[in-house]
Amino acid sequence: MAEIVLKDVCKVFEKDQYAVSNFSLHIRDGEFIVFVGPSGCGKSTTLRMIAGLEEITSGELWIGDRLCNYAEPGERDLSMVFQNYALYPQMSVYDNMAFSLSIRKVPKQEIRQRVHETAEMLGISNLLSRRPAALSGGQKQRVAIGSAILRKPKAFLMDEPLSNLDAKLRTHMRVELASLHHKLGTTTIYVTHDQTEAMTLADRIVVMKAGYIQQVATPVELYNRPTNLFVAGFIGSPSMNFLRGKVKKAGDGAAFLTEGGQVLPLPAALGKTLWPQYDNRTLVLGIRPEDLYAFPARNDRLYAAVQGTVTACESLGHEAILHLETSDGELAARVEPGHGAVEDRSATLFLDMENAHFFDGETEQNILYQWRNDA
Numbered sequence: 001m002a003e004i005v006l007k008d009v010c011k012v013f014e015k016d017q018y019a020v021s022n023f024s025l026h027i028r029d030g031e032f033i034v035f036v037g038p039s040g041c042g043k044s045t046t047l048r049m050i051a052g053l054e055e056i057t058s059g060e061l062w063i064g065d066r067l068c069n070y071a072e073p074g075e076r077d078l079s080m081v082f083q084n085y086a087l088y089p090q091m092s093v094y095d096n097m098a099f100s101l102s103i104r105k106v107p108k109q110e111i112r113q114r115v116h117e118t119a120e121m122l123g124i125s126n127l128l129s130r131r132p133a134a135l136s137g138g139q140k141q142r143v144a145i146g147s148a149i150l151r152k153p154k155a156f157l158m159d160e161p162l163s164n165l166d167a168k169l170r171t172h173m174r175v176e177l178a179s180l181h182h183k184l185g186t187t188t189i190y191v192t193h194d195q196t197e198a199m200t201l202a203d204r205i206v207v208m209k210a211g212y213i214q215q216v217a218t219p220v221e222l223y224n225r226p227t228n229l230f231v232a233g234f235i236g237s238p239s240m241n242f243l244r245g246k247v248k249k250a251g252d253g254a255a256f257l258t259e260g261g262q263v264l265p266l267p268a269a270l271g272k273t274l275w276p277q278y279d280n281r282t283l284v285l286g287i288r289p290e291d292l293y294a295f296p297a298r299n300d301r302l303y304a305a306v307q308g309t310v311t312a313c314e315s316l317g318h319e320a321i322l323h324l325e326t327s328d329g330e331l332a333a334r335v336e337p338g339h340g341a342v343e344d345r346s347a348t349l350f351l352d353m354e355n356a357h358f359f360d361g362e363t364e365q366n367i368l369y370q371w372r373n374d375a
């Protein structure tokens, strides 16, 4: 096991085209780190630079106490698990798993013991004599993970390892990966498009956009205190709702006047923080779908009513997602069954203003980031 430290790591594929820019991260020993971000943001390139499959253009990569920029992949003592399993088709499961140990000249007896132990742990002992072609996707991925574990590497690097599996198996393997990590405690860097995987597996998530780190934080922190508009919109499903507008004085307090002409009262403490400091500046109010209600839920909270027309009502059994077309665009609300809303009819949603986020309309930074921390 080992710490992995990246200092100002950059990758340029073509002249002046940065695929990864100034990537700095201190990954603690035993930590489970997940890279997320839209397609092409540099997740795999960063992982491949750590693995040694891609040259580092500038910056430093430390694995344990060794500077590894120029170390061969084999010398880094890392195990990689890919989306497409990378198994040798002509070899049995046993030989696939044993391969990396036999080329390291580990004694046969020890190989046998480690393969059997690992196969037991992953529930694939009955498959050891089969060829990969006779395995299901989930079984193949278990074999690939088994081969990675057997080597007892300093860290696992996983590039979308579950993305070829169907939804049910994916959930199952996700839980298995979590318990495996708990058991082994090996430093893991994991790339995924799947938010649920990121939120449930990670100790910390790294959100990337266009080659730059946007935020590094625990899943809860990322969800509750996104540093900017991009992270706020990227994490969470359905996404956070956004309304543009300005803060205005209203009576003794302040209100948010949206570009669509709605007046949303602000709780006193929030109003004081935003007005007059942000008077006449365009802000973006962000509100998560679960902070919009079909009825004002509690009488100790300040709700702002927003009217519109229900465009869709997706029932998920235990809850429903309501889509409301308003003068500020569409809002999505996660509401309880029995909400009473009907498609194509008008409805009112109640925004829990205590949970509203505010972003600077120009810089897109979360202007309440520090305030929420201090509060």
Ligand code: ATP
Pocket: 013, 014, 019, 037, 038, 039, 040, 041, 042, 043, 044, 045, 046
């Ligand atoms: P995805 O989620 O789609 O896998 P990603 O976040 O992993 O995307 P990367 O594969 O790291 O993104 O790619 C980052 C950028 O580098 C992209 O703009 C991509 O086109 C570019 N890139 C990746 N590999 C090469 C290469 N070998 N040559 C030139 N450009 C490349």
